[in-house]
Amino acid sequence: MRKEITVNYDGKKCYDITLNRSFDHLVNDIKSAIGDDKTKKICIVSDSQVAEIYLNKVQNLLENDYSKVISFVFDAGERSKNIDTIQKLYEQLIIHRFDRHDLLIALGGGVVGDLTGFSAATYLRGIDFIQIPTSLLAQVDSSIGGKTGVDFQQYKNMVGAFYQPKLVYMSMEVFQSLPDKQFANGMAEEIKHGLIKDADYYEWMKENRELICQKAPETMIGMLTVGCNIKRVVVENDPKEKGERALLNFGHTIGHAIEKLSDFKLYHGECVSLGMVAAAYLSVKKGNLTREELADIEQVLVAYDLPIRISGYDPKEILATTKSDKKMVGGKVKFTLLKKIGEAYSDLSLTDEDLLEAIDYVLEK
Ligand SMILES: NC(=O)c1ccc[n+]([C@@H]2O[C@H](COP(=O)([O-])OP(=O)(O)OC[C@H]3O[C@@H](n4cnc5c(N)ncnc54)[C@H](O)[C@@H]3O)[C@@H](O)[C@H]2O)c1
Ligand SMILES: [Zn+2]
Numbered sequence: 001m002r003k004e005i006t007v008n009y010d011g012k013k014c015y016d017i018t019l020n021r022s023f024d025h026l027v028n029d030i031k032s033a034i035g036d037d038k039t040k041k042i043c044i045v046s047d048s049q050v051a052e053i054y055l056n057k058v059q060n061l062l063e064n065d066y067s068k069v070i071s072f073v074f075d076a077g078e079r080s081k082n083i084d085t086i087q088k089l090y091e092q093l094i095i096h097r098f099d100r101h102d103l104l105i106a107l108g109g110g111v112v113g114d115l116t117g118f119s120a121a122t123y124l125r126g127i128d129f130i131q132i133p134t135s136l137l138a139q140v141d142s143s144i145g146g147k148t149g150v151d152f153q154q155y156k157n158m159v160g161a162f163y164q165p166k167l168v169y170m171s172m173e174v175f176q177s178l179p180d181k182q183f184a185n186g187m188a189e190e191i192k193h194g195l196i197k198d199a200d201y202y203e204w205m206k207e208n209r210e211l212i213c214q215k216a217p218e219t220m221i222g223m224l225t226v227g228c229n230i231k232r233v234v235v236e237n238d239p240k241e242k243g244e245r246a247l248l249n250f251g252h253t254i255g256h257a258i259e260k261l262s263d264f265k266l267y268h269g270e271c272v273s274l275g276m277v278a279a280a281y282l283s284v285k286k287g288n289l290t291r292e293e294l295a296d297i298e299q300v301l302v303a304y305d306l307p308i309r310i311s312g313y314d315p316k317e318i319l320a321t322t323k324s325d326k327k328m329v330g331g332k333v334k335f336t337l338l339k340k341i342g343e344a345y346s347d348l349s350l351t352d353e354d355l356l357e358a359i360d361y362v363l364e365k
Helices: 026-034 048-063 083-095 110-125 136-142 172-176 180-197 199-207 209-214 217-237 244-249 252-261 268-285 291-303 315-324 352-362
Strands: 003-009 012-020 041-047 068-074 103-108 128-133 147-152 155-162 167-171 335-340 343-347
Touching: 003 217, 012 026, 012 217, 026 048, 026 128, 026 167, 041 048, 041 083, 041 110, 048 068, 048 103, 068 083, 083 110, 083 147, 103 110, 110 128, 110 136, 110 147, 110 155, 128 136, 136 180, 136 217, 167 172, 172 217, 180 199, 180 217, 180 244, 180 268, 180 291, 180 335, 180 343, 199 209, 199 217, 199 291, 209 217, 217 244, 244 252, 244 335, 244 343, 252 268, 252 315, 252 335, 252 352, 268 291, 268 335, 268 352, 315 352
Parallel strands: 012 167, 041 068, 041 103, 103 128, 128 167
Antiparallel strands: 003 012, 147 155, 335 343
8 A cells, every 4th residue: 555645836746745665665756756867866864863774775775776875864853953964964965076966865854854955955056855754743744845944053943945855755664663752743743733624634543543553554654644635735725834834833832932941852742732732722712612622632632642731831931932933923923723623723812811821721730
């Protein structure tokens, strides 16, 4: 069983996402995406943790079909997502005489994908790149939509570009090594996709927790096909984040503030989970959701090992950090709320008191 999703840009086909049991179709998919050209050089970019497990395998698969396959590996973790790492990558590309018809491959999680995409967007004013996302978060979120970039000093994703890959290749093999915490991290975004766009999908994740946590290839392909399609539709409608794409920020406004205040010690998915609880609470306050639906959302998050309450934070500080985020319109926080389960909208009417009440709700007394 193998699935393909085509992503359009400006109404035209832009690239395919292929969902596979293994890496076996990789070479064929690359040829379909960019043509069969043995003279191409390839640089596989990966992080230390992913490279140890998958780099040899991917490199061996490519070596027969391309003139030169090199790799560039950096230390795993967000702390490597910066201009210094990119500079070292540029140096390697120059030493190995990469030109505009060569190819970069991002083999890793969102850090590798964002950094490789931005390098591809800027090296020689743009060379082709392919995403092989290995974390659930990268598969369902960061590898789709063309947002690339790095952090600058303490500012997250401060420097970047919209730049589309030529192919997103997913192998379900990667779940054999993905740590449970990282799996939960990605599930937060999957649950978000269901809540903002697809009530049936949300129900399916609720009913099939055990099956999903077994991570069998067929189940993962099925889940990712729906999850990736939700993100695809949103980014196709709004490629440069002018409107609908803001709905993907559900749970992220307060979530980002907590993430920042935790000094990034809490995982992104954990913070999004807390942010989704706060946003669902506000959706109840607006009369859109029932208390029972809020309790249901909390139960689903807990079932996937995600937190719904947190302690040790000052609500006023969370509010101030939320408001210093970039999603402000005329002094008001642009907030994504649920109209119902499976449908979201942007709200500009929330007062500081509303937000404090929601923040208080997720703080453990
Ligand atoms: N571009 C976008 O639209 C977008 C969207 C969401 C997030 N992001 C970015 O994505 C990044 C987070 O992505 P992430 O959560 O994948 O982080 P990550 O890339 O740091 O990966 C998390 C950890 O899991 C390890 N890992 C990944 N796949 C593995 C596997 N199969 N087996 C074993 N270990 C594996 C990595 O080595 C790393 O240590 C952030 O920098 C965030 O800003 C970008
Ligand atoms: Zn997110």
